[in-house]
Amino acid sequence: xxxxxxxxxxxxxxxxxxxxxxxxxxxxxxxxxxxxxxxxxxxxxxxxxxxxxxxxxxxxxxxxxxxxxxxxxxxxxxxxxxxxxxxxxxxxxxxxxxxxxxxxxxxxxxxxxxxxxxxxxxxxxxxxxxxxxxxxxxxxxxxxxxxxxxxxxxxxxxxxxxxxxxxxxxxxxxxxxxxxxxxxxxxxxxxxxxxxxxxxxxxxxxxxxxxxxxxxxxxxxxxxxxxxxxxxxxxxxxxxxxxxxxxxxxxxxxxxxxxxxxxxxxxxxxxxxxxxxxxxxxxxxxxxxxxxxxxxxxxxxxxxxxxxxxxxxxxxxxxxxxxxxxxxxxxxxxxxxxxxxxxxxxxxxxxxxxxxxxxxxxxxxxxxxxxxxxxxxxxxxxxx
Numbered sequence: 255x256x257x258x259x260x261x262x263x264x265x266x267x268x269x270x271x272x273x274x275x276x277x278x279x280x281x282x283x284x285x286x287x288x289x290x291x292x293x294x295x296x297x298x299x300x301x302x303x304x305x306x307x308x309x310x311x312x313x314x315x316x317x318x319x320x321x322x323x324x325x326x327x328x329x330x331x332x333x334x335x336x337x338x339x340x341x342x343x344x345x346x347x348x349x350x351x352x353x354x355x356x357x358x359x360x361x362x363x364x365x366x367x368x369x370x371x372x373x374x375x376x377x378x379x380x381x382x383x384x385x386x387x388x389x390x391x392x393x394x395x396x397x398x399x400x401x402x403x404x405x406x407x408x409x410x411x412x413x414x415x416x417x418x419x420x421x422x423x424x425x426x427x428x429x430x431x432x433x434x435x436x437x438x439x440x441x442x443x444x445x446x447x448x449x450x451x452x453x454x455x456x457x458x459x460x461x462x463x464x465x466x467x468x469x470x471x472x473x474x475x476x477x478x479x480x481x482x483x484x485x486x487x488x489x490x491x492x493x494x495x496x497x498x499x500x501x502x503x504x505x506x507x508x509x510x511x512x513x514x515x516x517x518x519x520x521x522x523x524x525x526x527x528x529x530x531x532x533x534x535x536x537x538x539x540x541x542x543x544x545x546x547x548x549x550x551x552x553x554x555x556x557x558x559x560x561x562x563x564x565x566x567x568x569x570x571x572x573x574x575x576x577x578x579x580x581x582x583x584x585x586x587x588x589x590x591x592x593x594x595x596x597x598x599x600x601x602x603x604x605x606x607x608x609x610x611x612x613x614x615x616x617x618x619x620x621x622x623x624x625x626x627x628x629x630x631x632x633x634x635x636x637x638x
Contacts (some may be wrong), residue, residue, distance in 0.1 A: 255321075257576050258314075258367060258576070259533065259572075259576045259577070259578050259604050260396045260428055260575075260576060260577045260578065260604075260606055260610070261294040261578050262551035262577065262578060262579050262580075262581050262594045262595065262599065262607050263578060263594045263596075264396040264399075264424055264447075264552055264577070264591050264592060264594040264596055265396070265423075265424055265444070265446050265447045265453075265596065265597075265599030266447075266452060266453050267446060267447060267448075267450060267533070267594065267596050267598060267599070268450075268597060268598045268599065269452060269504070269597075269598065270450055270508070270598045272507060273404070273450055273451055273504045273507045273508050274504075276503045276504055276506070276507035277366070277452075277500040277501070277503050277504050278500055279500075279503055281499060282499060284492065284493070284496055284497055284499060285480070285490075288372045288433050288589055289305035289490060289491075289492065289497075289499065289502075290490065291477070291491070292502060292503070292506055293312065293487070293491050293492065293497075293502065294491050295506060295554055296312065296502060296505055296506050296509065297312065297487070299506075299509040299512065299513060299585070300312075300443075300457055300459075300509065301459070301519060302424065302512070302513075303427055303443075303449075303509070303512055303515070303517050303532060304357060304431070304433045304441060304457075304459045305427060305431065305432045305433050305434060305435065306433035306434045306441075306459050306461070307434060308328040308433065308434070308459045308460055308461040308464075309459065309460055309461075309463070309465060309487075309628045310314070310457055310458070310459045311457070311458050311459075311460070311480055311483040311484065311486060311487065312455055312456075312493060312495070312497065312502070313455065313456045313457070313458060313478070313493075314434075314454060314455060314481070314493070314497045314498045315333075315394070315454075315455075315456050315478075316444065316453060316454075317423035317424075317442065317443070317444035317446075317447075317456050318346065318350075319456050319457065320423065320442035320443070320444065320456030320457065320458050320459075321346070321347060321350055321421055321423075321442055322407050323348050323442075323456070323475075323480060323498060324419050324421075324440050324442055324458060325350050325351050325354050325356070325419075325473075326354055326439060326473045326474065326475040327460075327478065327479070327576055327628050328388060328417055328419065328439075328460075328464055328467050328468055328469075328471065328477065329351065329354065329387060329388055329466045329471075329472070329473065330354035330356075330387075330471060330472060331356070331359060331473060332355060332356070332441055333356050333357060333387040333388070334357040334359065334385045334386050334387060335351055335357065335358055335359070335386065335388045335389070335390060336357075336358075336359045336361060336374065336377060336388070336389045336390065336391070336416070337357045337358050337359070337361070337389055337390045337391070337393060338358050338361050338363065338369045338373075338374060338389065338391040338402075339360065339361065339362050339363065339391075339392075339404065339405070340363050340364065340365065340366075340367055340368060340392065340397070340398055340400055340450070341365050341392070341395040341396075341397035341398040341399060341400070341584065342371060342389065342396075342397035342398075342583040342584040342625070343392050343395055343421060343423075343582070344362075344392055344395065344536060346388045347391070347392070348351070348360050348390075348477070349423060351390060354434050354473055354474070356620060358547070359377070359386070359422065361373060361374075362635060363379070364419070365397070365398050365543075365586060366400070366543050366544070367522055368400050368401070368402050368403060369391060369398070369403065369407060369408035369550045370543065370576070370583070371403060371406040371409070373408065374389060374407055374410045374411070375411075375412070376632050377408035378410070378412065378414040378416065379412075380456055381414065384415055384416075386414070386416045387416060387417065388416055388417040388418075388419050389407070389416050389417070389418050390419045390421075391404075391407060391418075391419075391420060391421070391424035392420070392422075392425075392426030392432065393420050393421060393422035393424075393426070393429065393431060393441075394422065394423075394424045394429050394550050394551075394552050395426065395550075395552050396424045396550070396552065396583075396592070397555075397582070397583040397584055398543055398544065398553075398555055399542075399543055399544050399549065399550040399553045399554050399555035399588060399592060400546075400549070400550055400588070401425065401429050401548055401549070401550050401551070402543045404418075404431070404436055405432070405435075405436045408428075408436045408437045408438060411573045415465070416441040417440060417464055417467065418437070418439050418617055419439065419440040419441075419442075420438050420439050420440065420441045420442070421442050422442060422552045423442055423443055423444040423447060423456075424443070424444070424445050424447045424448075424550075424552050424553070424579035425447075425522075425550075425552065426443040426447070426448060426449075426457075427443075427447070427449060427512065427517065427519075427520055427521070427548075427552045428446030428521065428524040428552040428596055429446040429521060429524070429525075429540070429550065429552065430521055430596075432474065432501075433459060433461075434461075435630045438459065438461075438462075439460070439463055439464040440460045440462050441458070441459045441460065442456060442457070442458050442459075442598075443456070443457045444456050444457070445457075445501055445504070445505050447552070447596055447597060448520065448524070448552070448597055449505055449508050449509070450508040450511070450598045451501060451504035451505045451507075451508050451598045452500075452501055452504055454498040454501035455497075455498060455501050455505060456482065460480065461529035462503075462544060464479075465470075465480070465484070466531030467504065468480055468481060469481065477495060479494070482494040487615075488546060508609050519550065524551035524595065524596065525551045525592065526551065526638075527551070527599055527601070527604060528549060528551040528554065528595055529593040529603055529634065530595075530601065530604055530609070530631050530634055530635060531554050531593055531595050531619050532546070532549060532554055532610040532630045533630045533631055533633075533634045534604075534605075534627035534628070534630055535554065535556055535593070535608070535625045535627070536606075536630070537622065537623075537626040537629065537630035537631075538608075538611075538612060538615070538616060538622050538626065538627050539621075539622065539623065540556050540557065540559070540622075541556070542554060542555065542556055542557070542586050543556070543557065543586070543590065545551075550596070551596075552594065552595070553593065553595065553596060554589060554592065554593045555586065555590050555591075555592045556591055556592065556593065556623050557583070557589060557590055558589055558590055558591055558623075559615065559620040559622075561619065562615065562619065562620055563588075564581055564582060564588070564589070564590060565593040565613055566618065567582060567615065567618060568580075568581060568591060569590060570613050570614045570617065570618065571611065572611055574610075574614070575610035575613070575614065576610075577589055577606075577607045577610040577614075578610065579593050580592040580593075593607070593608075593611075601635070605628060605631060608627045608628070608631065609627070609628060611627075612624065612625075612627055625630055
């Protein structure tokens with residue numbers, strides 16, 4: 255028998271029991287009135303999480319499918335776009351844009367840094383003919399556990415007409431995000447992150463300006479055609495193709511929590527968990543990738559102590575202590591591990607996980623002080 259795990263990934267995240275139970279409901283006709291009512295409710299509640307009056311579409315796919323939809327609906331082949339990257343998912347955005355023949359100006363700000371809005375501002379200032387059609391970037395980069403200053407990046411555009419297209423798959427509901435207030439044109443989220451549901455759905459919000467561009471877009475697309483999605487949603491409250499009904503059930507149930515406590519309160523919960531985890535990790539003497547002022551509320555990336563293989567550490571944690579954490583990605587794969595604190599994470603689970611981490615590191619030969627992580631976390635928690 256497999257015991258309950260301490261499941262601390264940056265996605266997929268643990269799913270609350272009430273959300274799991276909601277998925278056991280009978281199948282319904284996705285062309286019938288019950289599904290229409292549910293989809294319209296989910297759409298309205300998702301808009302509140304995005305903080306937008308823009309249109310929000312539900313796609314049955316992963317977050318990466320949502321990113322592809324953002325490219326094929328708002329960027330034409332040959333369009334010049336900026337991809338601002340600080341990690342693995344910035345590089346993925348570049349790959350998708352290049353796959354659809356965009357002319358990509360790839361700006362690598364370096365793994366471990368955040369985007370510098372002044373660099374974007376200078377690029378756009380030089381573009382007097384407005385050839386740059388879009389800026390693509392991440393809100394929360396999980397590979398480096400860093401949050402980008404989306405509000406400042408948007409402000410850096412000034413009066414340049416380029417669309418701001420933001421991957422907030424792991425950021426929405428965990429880190430502050432205000433689509434309309436920050437003048438973000440397109441934003442993509444996923445069901446398996448702060449929404450506390452299983453993988454399977456992507457949400458893409460697009461404002462009026464973006465949808466006007468989509469109207470005349472000639473890029474190749476079939477499944478990810480947002481004009482089809484809009485027409486079906488508006489006219490019938492349906493999706494163009496068969497949706498993942500059970501996952502829609504789950505998201506509908508999970509969004510009740512956002513309605514109950516408010517989006518800002520959910521974000522505060524994530525920030526408090528981030529600070530708690532970072533306090534414990536620092537007390538162990540571990541080096542964190544992100545500086546405090548740009549640290550992700552969704553996940554913390556940690557430099558593995560010298561002479562310790564992060565894969566061996568994760569294996570020991572999983573097999574001996576039932577603690578599941580994430581490995582590093584890309585160029586950080588062999589040197590880091592990541593502790594997720596995203597979605598339905600209980601505070602005391604974080605204590606247990608870091609105790610397990612402390613013991614596993616000591617067993618593998620790391621010079622880690624015993625008990626200091628718990629003391630640091632207790633002191634922080636009891637100050638609240």
